[in-house]
Amino acid sequence: MSRRFPVHLNRFRMADRGVALLAFMLTATASHAARPMNTDDARTVDPKACQVESWVRKNADSTEFWVMPACNPTGNLELSAGGSHTRGESEGSHNSVMLQAKTVFKPLETNGWGWGLAAGTVRHGQPFSGHDWYAYVPVSRSLFDDRSVLHLNLGWLREAQSQRNFMTWGIGSETQLSERVWLIGETFGQNEGRPLYQAGLRYWVVPNRVQVDATYGNRLGGGERWFSIGLRLLSPAFLP
Template identity: 65%
Template sequence: MLALLTLGAPDARAARPMITDDARVVDPKACQVESWARRNQDGTNEFWAQPACNFTGNLEVTVGGAVTRESGGSTRGSAQVLQGKTLFKPLDANGWGWGLALGTMRDPGAGGGRNWYGYVPASFSFLDDRFVLHANVGWQRDQGTRRNHVTWGLGSEAQLSERTFLIAETFGAADGKPHYQMGVRYWLVPERVQVDTTYGNRFGGGGDRWISVGLRLLSPAFLP
């Protein structure tokens, strides 16, 4: 599951809480922090933080990670994520865009080894951005099993009101049952402070159910 989460590591955006990424990056010379807590069906709790900055205008760099706590209170090894993302065609209202993301993730479940991944995010805007579709296709190298996987994601954002959005998505790897997630995001302060909550599971069950709550903070441009 930690490996699947790298599909949307950075709000890299189809912003939190989506795992399927979008063809957007943080504003030039600005930063954001996405943080969230996730409760899994097996009783484990994940606590994530992923700061990201756009230093050049078209390169979003994310450095973050997570701590996982078992149901008994013990702490499992932490996950670490490093990702870069750029756009070849920015997403415009009523248009489309695409880009490329490359990254690595330290997976404590793989003996401390690193998984490597890359994917192409594409987004399609409708109704002046009130409805946006996102599609990802990519590759992941699982260091624990030394296998390569094709990864994919398909998601949507629907604006319900000026500050409220409904998200729905499905994602997975070509050699396993896909997952799905549904949730709501709400702007406490437009374009600056956002909160969200989601419910997710694997199609057909299998003990992968989870819920999450998150907080996203975005800065104005301040970098030199």
């Protein structure tokens, strides 16, 4: 949901070098982890419904424009397909494409917990062409009648550029501040390098249908700052 920048540190590191990253992975409903969180939740978009997430992310030396549609045609299989256009100050413009599938084995219930599995690939455009492959397990815990939700991700990433495997992880939270406003925060990374963090606000313009958000992120210790703003549209069930 998130993707969602999908919980992969590699995406953020490459984006700051002028390469588009993931997307998280990234679809959900009202109180679920969604754009702009990189740490995903143990839920899918509603059965027979779809959503579109779009956002702009400003890095130190590049700007990313993302669009990520997702649908749940079977009731428990969320399919995401989208991509990005990145404009880099030193390496020009290029596109990336992302595909992801996600399912839930234990649905997240109020004051309970749930878990699932997501897997996907990101094809990077120039200058770092190739496919990254990833998979991760999202685990979520609901507290205080869904007014607070915690998320934990643990996964694997096969990086195309280095031809290496990495362990990925993410820890995130969502806290309801008012009827329409949520505070979101997370830290995430992989088994090498300093972790990254991100925090911001999410606001429902139309409850359960139209959402906007804004975040600030960086690497612990500094050096990879970014800002993002996003728009999320969710449909009622309409698929056959």
